[in-house]
Amino acid sequence: MTHTVRANMAGTLLEILVKPGDPIAEGQDVVTIESMKMHLSIPAERGGKVVKVRVKVGDFVNENDPLLDLETS
Helix, strand or coil: CEEEEECCCCEEEEEECCCCCCEECCCCEEEEEEECCEEEEEECCCCEEEEEECCCCCCEECCCCEEEEEECC
């Protein structure tokens, strides 16, 4: 099963903390976004293995935009 981690707010992507193939745990931070001059981490809602990163550093994302795909069990 595949799960997509989505942005929970609009902002500029500052850092991607995972790469394809990485195992991640539920609640683990996967990206950092700057919004209104604050740096905010976005966690994964589920654990799994990163299949695809859909964004790059410097991208502007809107709320609910896809950030990465996870393979979950």
